[in-house]
Amino acid sequence: MRLSVLPTYQNFTCHSCTHCCRTYIVTVTDEERARLLRQGWAEKLNLPADKLFQRVDVGGGREKWRLGHDASGACVFLAEDGLCRIHAEFGENAKPIECQIYPFTFVQTGNRVRVNLRFACPSVAGNRGKPISEQQRALERLAHRFLADAGKPSPPVLQRGITLTWEQTDAIAQAFIAAITDESLDLTARMLCASQLLEVLRHLPAADRVKDLNRYRERLAEGIKAEGYPRVQPKHGTRVMFRQLVGIYAKKEGSASGWHNFITALSFIAGKGELPQLQPHLPKARFEDLERPIGSLDDESFELLTRFYRVKLSSLAFCGDAHFGYTVIEGLGALLLTYPLILYFARWFAQERETPAERRVGGSLTLPAVSQAVQLIDTAYGYRRALALRAQRKRIELLTQEGALSRLIAWYGL
DSSP, X not given: OOOOBOOTTOEEOOOOOOHHHHHOOOEEXXXXXXXXXXXXXXXXXXOOHHHHEEEEEXXXXXXXXXXOBOTTSOBTTXXXXXXXXXXXXXXXXXXXXXXXXXXXXXXXXXXXXEEEEOTTSHHHHTTOSEEGGGOHHHHHHHHHHHTTTOOOOOOXXXXXXXXXXXXXXXXXXXXXXXXXXXXXXXXXXXXXXXXXXXXXXXXXOGGGTTTTHHHHHHHHHHHHHHHOOOOOOOOHHHHHHHHHHHHHHHSOTTOOOTHHHHHHHHHHHHOOSBOOOOSTTSOOOBGGGGGSOOOOBOHHHHHHHHHHHHHHHHTTTTSBTTTTTBOHHXXXXXXXHHHHHHHHHHHHHHGGGOOHHHHHHOOOBOHHHHHHHHHHHHHHTTXXXXXXXXXXXXXXHXXXXXXXXXXHHHHHOO
């Protein structure tokens, strides 16, 4: 299985940070579970089978087996030295396929296979390791195993009732990549250009939606350069819906529910006082502190964010079977919406690095906070089941049209 689209500007080598082993629910097939049980792990780890593997709801009334976690939240197969016990004793190919492919995902687009990466992985976010261009053969073997039983991908849909070819979808993605890599604009201006291009895409006649898109992009970029862009606060309803989406991204999958969820939801609706402590690594912060202007991004953050969006767009991982069945327009909107989300969370992470005086006067965001924010967002983006629910999709739809998206990008991007 030949990979036809590789992000050659991206590097990756596993540095055994154990982030994935402590963060994710890893599902396994019945065959993988049986193989691991035959290897005698229940006896080796002195654990009953129901601690090694547990049932998990994967949506649609379906359940799968998943690897067990210990009291700290780590995979039960993670050794004290930070290495996988299965890998150490039986080799890499003995691990569940989900563990083997991480942080890669493979996107089938007709007869082509594209490579996406999870920026939730610190090594991916940091661009650390061996160039992806030198890993093609190993990735092709993984893609063949991962996609062996996959059916034919659903054809891409622009919006309800309008089907595209994969070539047309790629051409649309390339126009957005051109917007996000336009060196004549700063990053927030590039994202504004992309959000305005999305509005054009919604309303262009069907015959012109691909062929004229780059011409419109050039006009939009010239307009932004000539007129600039003000930092205008989004409307009240937009801010409420945006904070509700922040709450979805901030919550760890499988964390507390019920009454705690209700109190948390009320807090994000009100948007006043201290933010709920949803994960241990999120510092204490107040809602009002996260509305401050940031001034500018440093060069390292600029590079990370540009690379993030290039990977997501070139892989077409933002729509279709790769992203909850989203249409191309829905998926582009959801992807562009991650920009104000990332900069909101970067402000949140920056609170632990700033003094009260620095918080009052404002300042630029630096790489550590932005990198943490990208990792948090891409832990959930395309994977958190709550984002596939009808209510969340409707919220994202409302946040990404009629000027709301542009205002969010300008407000949190400045």
